[in-house]
Amino acid sequence: MKLLVPVKRVVDYNVKVRVKADGSGVETAGVKMSMNPFDEIAVEEAVRLKEKGAATEIVAVSIGVQQCQETLRTALAMGADRAVLVLTEESPEPLAVAKLLRALVDREQPGMVIMGKQAIDDDMNATGQMLAGLLGWAQGTFASKVELSDGVATVTREVDGGLETVALTLPAIITADLRLNEPRYASLPNIMKARKKPLETIAPGDLGVDVTPRLTTLRVAEPPVRQSGVKVGSVAELVAKLRAEAKVI
Amino acid sequence: MTALVLLDHADGRITPAARSAVTAAAALGEVHVLVTGAAIGAVAEAATRIAGVAKVLRADAEIYDKALAEPLAALLVRLAPAYDHVLAAATATGKNVIPRAAALLDVQPISEIVAVVDAETFVRPIYAGNALATVRSTDARKLITVRAANFDAAAAEGGSATIEEVEAGEATPAVSRFVSTELSTSDRPDLASARVVISGGRGMQNGENFKLIEPIADALGAAIGASRAAVDAGYVPNDYQVGQTGKIVAPDLYVAIGISGAIQHLAGMKDSKVIVAINKDAEAPIFQVADYGLVADLFAALPELQAELAKAS
Ligand SMILES: Cc1cc2nc3c(=O)[nH]c(=O)nc-3n(C[C@H](O)[C@H](O)[C@H](O)COP(=O)(O)OP(=O)(O)OC[C@H]3O[C@@H](n4cnc5c(N)ncnc54)[C@H](O)[C@@H]3O)c2cc1C
Numbered sequence: 001m002k003l004l005v006p007v008k009r010v011v012d013y014n015v016k017v018r019v020k021a022d023g024s025g026v027e028t029a030g031v032k033m034s035m036n037p038f039d040e041i042a043v044e045e046a047v048r049l050k051e052k053g054a055a056t057e058i059v060a061v062s063i064g065v066q067q068c069q070e071t072l073r074t075a076l077a078m079g080a081d082r083a084v085l086v087l088t089e090e091s092p093e094p095l096a097v098a099k100l101l102r103a104l105v106d107r108e109q110p111g112m113v114i115m116g117k118q119a120i121d122d123d124m125n126a127t128g129q130m131l132a133g134l135l136g137w138a139q140g141t142f143a144s145k146v147e148l149s150d151g152v153a154t155v156t157r158e159v160d161g162g163l164e165t166v167a168l169t170l171p172a173i174i175t176a177d178l179r180l181n182e183p184r185y186a187s188l189p190n191i192m193k194a195r196k197k198p199l200e201t202i203a204p205g206d207l208g209v210d211v212t213p214r215l216t217t218l219r220v221a222e223p224p225v226r227q228s229g230v231k232v233g234s235v236a237e238l239v240a241k242l243r244a245e246a247k248v249i
Numbered sequence: 250m251t252a253l254v255l256l257d258h259a260d261g262r263i264t265p266a267a268r269s270a271v272t273a274a275a276a277l278g279e280v281h282v283l284v285t286g287a288a289i290g291a292v293a294e295a296a297t298r299i300a301g302v303a304k305v306l307r308a309d310a311e312i313y314d315k316a317l318a319e320p321l322a323a324l325l326v327r328l329a330p331a332y333d334h335v336l337a338a339a340t341a342t343g344k345n346v347i348p349r350a351a352a353l354l355d356v357q358p359i360s361e362i363v364a365v366v367d368a369e370t371f372v373r374p375i376y377a378g379n380a381l382a383t384v385r386s387t388d389a390r391k392l393i394t395v396r397a398a399n400f401d402a403a404a405a406e407g408g409s410a411t412i413e414e415v416e417a418g419e420a421t422p423a424v425s426r427f428v429s430t431e432l433s434t435s436d437r438p439d440l441a442s443a444r445v446v447i448s449g450g451r452g453m454q455n456g457e458n459f460k461l462i463e464p465i466a467d468a469l470g471a472a473i474g475a476s477r478a479a480v481d482a483g484y485v486p487n488d489y490q491v492g493q494t495g496k497i498v499a500p501d502l503y504v505a506i507g508i509s510g511a512i513q514h515l516a517g518m519k520d521s522k523v524i525v526a527i528n529k530d531a532e533a534p535i536f537q538v539a540d541y542g543l544v545a546d547l548f549a550a551l552p553e554l555q556a557e558l559a560k561a562s
Binding site: 011013016017019026038093094095098117118120121122123124125126127129130131132133134136137138139140141142144154157158159160161162163164165166167168169172177178179213214215216217218219220221222223226227228229230231232234235236238239241242246248249 | 259315317318319322340341342344345346347348349350351352353355356357358359360361370373374375376377378379380381382383384385386387388422423424425426427428429430431432433441445469477480481486487488493494496501502512513519522523524525531536537538539540541542543544545550553554557558
């Protein structure tokens with residue numbers, strides 16, 4: 001079975017982003033970029049399935065600017081076999097991404113698409129569900145465990161009340177949650193090897209997809225800042241303040 | 250304009266988050282709610298009494314019983330043409346279903362709105378809440394999930410809506426099947442809507458030590474939450490996680506114990522009214538958002554706190 005794994009290039013999770021003074025967006029110039037952490041988990045899951053013999057080939061896909069090649073090389077170094085970059089000027093919206101991925105699914109015919117549950121930049125948590133809808137496939141979102149047997153993926157999902165397990169007829173979409181696995185670090189030899197793995201670049205037009213956004217960002221603002229508080233000297237003082245001053249207990 | 254809200258319910262009760270979604274919808278126009286599931290008569294009845302709801306659509310059928318995304322999204326797609334807005338609370342169900350339905354309707358969904366500006370324009374956090382984006386949708390129909398912590402829940406009583414039956418659809422595509430759930434059981438208030446939340450982090454060291462928090466939570470009527478590190482380490486179940494990628498809470502009082510205050514954690518609790526932090530490291534970033542900070546070893550502070558709360562005020 002072939003696996004398709006979409007990976008997004010995002011501002012690194014350790015960076016505290018700053019809103020641009022003109023309110024047009026957040027400052028990304030000179031900011032460290034990395035693979036979306038949930039996508040790393042997705043790549044790791046795919047690699048483990050291949051190592052177990054449940055998958056034969058892993059195709060990593062990224063949609064965005066030229067530098068997404070670096071993100072794809074990371075996926076290749078982790079164990080993906082080849083990569084496709086859909087080159088765009090900006091990062092398209094989830095709907096456009098889902099359409100591009102559907103076109104790639106038509107071309108590649110994977111048995112499963114494993115992707116992150118959410119990108120930590122736009123925090124949309126939507127693309128996997130949308131791709132599943134467009135394909136008419138089953139979706140196993142927020143996955144913390146995936147087991148494959150006889151054309152069925154049994155997926156344990158992290159839901160509000162705890163865990164839920166669903167059985168999905170393949171082909172299916174899986175979106176990874178934090179506890180699905182702990183992604184490996186690529187070893188130096190694997191990073192070297194990844195440089196030689198195939199990386200194809202295509203345009204959205206090649207896939208027949210219009211990526212015009214449906215949402216216009218009117219402005220981006222800083223959230224309200226919290227007034228800095230006080231340090232208390234003892235538990236007794238804390239409780240007294242919560243009772244008399246804050247009146248919350 | 251008319252808005253349809255997919256109403257979350259669990260154990261026969263409509264969740265406060267669902268009633269928050271009703272509040273958001275009421276800012277857009279007349280509100281209809283969709284109640285789905287098997288044998289949901291009582292829930293649909295209760296939905297008619299939610300303040301501000303004009304009509305309850307009841308889809309009572311086995312295929313909707315476990316709120317699987319595939320049949321629910323298909324149902325929303327069938328009902329959507331009569332509505333300008335289709336909303337759900339940003340719960341596990343809402344997040345699972347709304348984007349799928351949106352794709353089928355060729356709509357870009359708007360996730361986790363925190364404010365309604367007008368019928369087309371919404372505010373939503375991006376980058377773990379470090380920025381707030383005001384976005385305008387050009388889609389003819391809007392599909393939206395609502396961050397419950399930012400909208401007061403509509404009153405559970407006061408409405409007098411009518412009920413309309415909705416025919417169940419075919420289970421198409423019939424590609425998923427419910428197997429089982431493993432739900433955390435607790436007599437404590439629900440984390441997402443509790444008035445007081447006490448969360449433990451990696452500083453708790455193990456699950457056993459969370460017992461130190463329990464009597465304090467009992468005294469305050471609090472829900473217990475956790476950081477990702479505490480969940481990853483297996484101290485507490487996954488549904489305790491507060492943060493960017495866990496639950497978003499905004500209680501009157503949030504107490505962070507042995508939590509450093511990573512941006513991903515802050516994203517889930519910094520809208521709380523009053524924040525208390527107990528941490529032995531005076532430099533921990535959690536103190537930058539705390540109204541009251543106590544630099545102390547939690548293993549000394551928690552028993553003291555329990556004793557202090559036991560004293561009459
Ligand atoms: C994609 C992604 C998503 C994430 N989503 C979330 C999320 O939703 N929620 C979340 O919480 N995190 C999330 N994280 C993780 C986040 O980055 C931090 O790693 C995590 O919040 C740290 O948890 P912590 O504060 O418990 O642990 P630590 O950062 O290790 O902090 C432990 C704290 O305990 C204190 N301490 C230790 N012992 C004691 C003692 N005896 N007495 C008092 N204090 C003590 C220490 O001083 C320290 O400040 C996410 C990360 C990524 C990459």
